[in-house]
Amino acid sequence: MDGETGVVAEGKVDLKDLSFPMLLAALEPLGFDRLRATRLYKWIWKKNVRDFERMTDITGPLRRKLAARYTISALGSAGVFLSEDGTTKYLWRTHDGYLIESVLIPDGERLTLCVSTQVGCAMACTFCLTGDLGLKRNLLPGEIADQPLQVSLGLPPDQRITNIVMMGMGEPLHNYENLVIALDLYLNQDALNFSHRKVTVSTVGLVPAMRRLVAETQVNLAVSLNATTEAQRAEVMPITRRYSLAELMAACRELPLRHRKRITFEYVMMAGFNDSLEDAARLAELLTGVRAKINLIPYNENPEREIRRPDEAAVRRFHTFLLDRGFCTSVRHTRGRDISAACGQLGGPDALARRLRRSRDSVGGVS
Ligand code: SF4
Secondary structure, three states, X not given: OOOOOOEOOOOOEEHHHOOHHHHHHHHHHHOOOXXXXXXXXXXXXXXXXXXXXXXXXXXXXXXXXHHHHEEOOOOEEEEEEEOOOOOEEEEEEOOOOOEEXXXXXXXXXXXXXXXXXXXXXXXXXXXXXXXXXXXXEEOOHHHHHHHHHHHHHOOOOXXXXXXXXXXXXXXXXXXXXXXXXXXXXXXXXXXXXXXXXHEEEEEOOOHHHHHHHHHHOOOEEEEEOOOOOHHHHHHHOHHHHOOOHHHHHHHHHHOOOOOOOOEEEEEEEOOOOOOOHHHHHHHHHHHOOOOEEEEEEEOOOOOOOOOOOOOHHHHHHHHHHHHHOOOEEEEOOOOOHHHOOOOOOOOOHHHHHHHHHHHHHOOOOOO
């Protein structure tokens, strides 16, 4: 398959890479109208049927035309890992042999799926293991949308994914064109049918793409901030040299957010680096006047980094400082650390190899 267009080697196009308007435009010349295209869409996204011959409410001649020109892909399972705290990590193998990950996080009434948007990542944030891989390729729209579909198929009948966060492997806005098609698949009622209120795209701060996302979609925006001065941020997030903290914050102030929307600012707390009360004061100053929620994420230690997690007292002090100044602030409880599913732990090369070995004993096993 061509990594960018979704056209498979034999010349067949993957229908999972098409938004509904794209599907309709592609199939009208074959004799499909809106009703027939909707039926096809439901077979793909509601019933997970990939064999055109099983699509019994589409006529035989149309099914044969589809089979000659199109295909319907699916991610292959390469392992399922269950954490002691109920978090589940899914390892997927793409058609060209790459491994990507999704993480399912139960939290009260919520069941949140963290999805990947790229194989690896080009952003090279120093605290994140995915950054060590570099960017291998963009995920196609169907690969981004297939993650919740495949996870849903394995859930008990009384459970469904309630929220989607695009915070797995990759920088979503660095794969903008494929991302917006995937978002269309997430939100379309005849496909995955999520509310825009339940879908969040997280970015390191690719400012022009952030503006486009807010103008072109209604989903929630999260910004991975992690520092309060230019030098401090540049130290851990190289993107700061391209889009400065000042430029990022100016854009956040000016974004035409829809009614009641707020930007979530993620702040990975690293001991001795960004966890002092001076940092908290600068953060409060940066976010004054921004429609913001703050999500504090105490760093998840791992053997491949020397970065330390702040102690609980430091996290509490920082949290209280922001609450006292009226900021809507929460501390993210670490989930899935024992299966390397926590924030910043996805996709380290050694970790992936270890997980693949361990997956033979896991729920899903290596397929
Ligand atoms: S934190 Fe996100 S953007 Fe940064 S390297 Fe990791 S995956 Fe990429």
